[in-house]
Amino acid sequence: xxxQDSVAPTTERRLTAAGRRTRERIVRAxxxxxxxxxVAGTSIPxxxxxxxxxxxxxxxxxxxxxxxxxAVVDHQVTATLDRQRPALDHLxxxxxxxxxxxxxxxxxxxxxxxxxxxxxxxxxELVETGPDTRAELVAAFxxxxxxxxxxxxxxxxxxxxxxxxxxxxxxxxxxxxLQGGLLLAQVRRSVHPLKAAxxxxxxYVESFAARPRPEMGPGTEPPARDLxxxxxxx
Amino acid sequence: xxxQDSVAPTTERRLTAAGRRTRERIVRAxxxxxxxxxVAGTSIPxxxxxxxxxxxxxxxxxxxxxxxxxAVVDHQVTATLDRQRPALDHLxxxxxxxxxxxxxxxxxxxxxxxxxxxxxxxxxELVETGPDTRAELVAAFxxxxxxxxxxxxxxxxxxxxxxxxxxxxxxxxxxxxLQGGLLLAQVRRSVHPLKAAxxxxxxYVESFAARPRPEMGPGTEPPARDLxxxxxxx
Numbered sequence: 515x516x517x518q519d520s521v522a523p524t525t526e527r528r529l530t531a532a533g534r535r536t537r538e539r540i541v542r543a544x545x546x547x548x549x550x551x552x553v554a555g556t557s558i559p560x561x562x563x564x565x566x567x568x569x570x571x572x573x574x575x576x577x578x579x580x581x582x583x584x585a586v587v588d589h590q591v592t593a594t595l596d597r598q599r600p601a602l603d604h605l606x607x608x609x610x611x612x613x614x615x616x617x618x619x620x621x622x623x624x625x626x627x628x629x630x631x632x633x634x635x636x637x638x639e640l641v642e643t644g645p646d647t648r649a650e651l652v653a654a655f656x657x658x659x660x661x662x663x664x665x666x667x668x669x670x671x672x673x674x675x676x677x678x679x680x681x682x683x684x685x686x687x688x689x690x691x692l693q694g695g696l697l698l699a700q701v702r703r704s705v706h707p708l709k710a711a712x713x714x715x716x717x718y719v720e721s722f723a724a725r726p727r728p729e730m731g732p733g734t735e736p737p738a739r740d741l742x743x744x745x746x747x748x
Numbered sequence: 749x750x751x752q753d754s755v756a757p758t759t760e761r762r763l764t765a766a767g768r769r770t771r772e773r774i775v776r777a778x779x780x781x782x783x784x785x786x787v788a789g790t791s792i793p794x795x796x797x798x799x800x801x802x803x804x805x806x807x808x809x810x811x812x813x814x815x816x817x818x819a820v821v822d823h824q825v826t827a828t829l830d831r832q833r834p835a836l837d838h839l840x841x842x843x844x845x846x847x848x849x850x851x852x853x854x855x856x857x858x859x860x861x862x863x864x865x866x867x868x869x870x871x872x873e874l875v876e877t878g879p880d881t882r883a884e885l886v887a888a889f890x891x892x893x894x895x896x897x898x899x900x901x902x903x904x905x906x907x908x909x910x911x912x913x914x915x916x917x918x919x920x921x922x923x924x925x926l927q928g929g930l931l932l933a934q935v936r937r938s939v940h941p942l943k944a945a946x947x948x949x950x951x952y953v954e955s956f957a958a959r960p961r962p963e964m965g966p967g968t969e970p971p972a973r974d975l976x977x978x979x980x981x982x
Contacts, residue, residue: 550876700876711924
C-alpha cells in the first residue's frame, strides 16, 4: 500500500481509550516532524519511527497521508489556539487586543523568530494540494478569526467600538497582520516586522473607537487622533 | 551523484550566450514546477524532463539542488517585481500606493486567487532549510521593500508624507499586509482578505500625511481624519 491509496480511516469517536492515545501519539509525532521538515519532507517511515507504530496502524487511523495531514492541521490549530487562550476569549477591549499582540511578539522573540506560524506554514505548503485540505485550512483560519471577531462584537456592545465598524473586516485585518508579520519576522529573524504589522493593525482598529462627538467652540481642543500625526502635536 | 552532493557551479558571468540560455531554460522550468508543486515536490528528473536537459547539465550550472533553488528564488523575485514595474518605481503618492494595491487585488481576482504569492510561498517552504537559502529570502524581500521605502522617502521630500514618519516601518507594514492578505486570499479563494489588509495598511500610512496644522478657534472644524470614524461625521 502506498501513500496514494486510500482506505476508510477508523473515526475518532469509535476508538477505545487506548486507540485514542495511539492516534494522538501518531498525530503529535507527525506534527513535530512536519513543523521541522514540512509535509513533503515527512515520510510515513519517519512518522512510524517517531511514534513507535507500524505503517498499518497509521493507515488504520488516518486512511492515507492526506488524512494524516488533515489531522496534523487540526492538531496544530488546536495547539496554537490553546496556547493563546484565555487571551483569545477575552479580546474585548483595545487594551486586550494590544496585550494579545504584544504577547505574540514576545513569544516569537523567545524562540528567536524560528519556525514562524505553525498554521501559516502549513497553509502555504498545503493550500494547493487539494480541495479537502484547503477546506481544512479555511476551517483552521476561521477557528482563529472567530474569537477575534467575537471580541470586536463585544467591544461594540460595550460601547468601546463604533457600531458602524465592520467587525468581519477588522478581524481579517488583525489576522492578516499576524500572518504577514510572522512570515517576515521568521525570514528576517527579527520581531520588528511582526511588531510593525500588528501595531498598524491595532491603530487601524482603534480608529473605529466609539467616542462622543465633542462640542466644538472657542477653546475646544480637537479630538485626539488614534494614529500618530506629528504635525498636529504641539 | 545525488542532490546532496555539491559541486562548484559554473558562475553565470563565465557562461557563453548559449550557456546562459540553457541555464535560463532550466531555471524557468524549475520555477514553474516549484510554483505548482513546491520545492520538496519537485525532483531533478522532473526538471530534466521539463527543461529537456541532462542531470549533469543541471549540476554543471547550479552545483546542487540548493543552488538551483536559490536561482529559482532569484528568478521568481525578478519576475514578480518586473510585473509590478513601473508601479513599484513610482510609489510616490498616496494615489499611487492605492493604485498599486488595487492592481495587486485585481491580479489575484484574475487568477481566482490561486497560487498565492510566489515569493511568500517559497519563503514559507524554504526559510528553515538553511542559512544560505534564508539569506536569499532576506535579499528577496529587501528587493521588494526597497522601492516601497524609496517611494515613501520621495513622498516626504515632496511634502505629502510627514517628515517624522518612519519610512522603514511603513514600508514593512505595506509589505506584511500584502503577504498576510495574499495567504488568506489564497486559502479562501477570495480577494477580500487582501483588500481588507491593504486598505488598512494604506489608511495607516495616510494617517502620516503631512498637512498644515489648522488654526483652532470659534467655528473651526476639526481636521479631517484619514481613517473612517463615523461618530464624528455629521
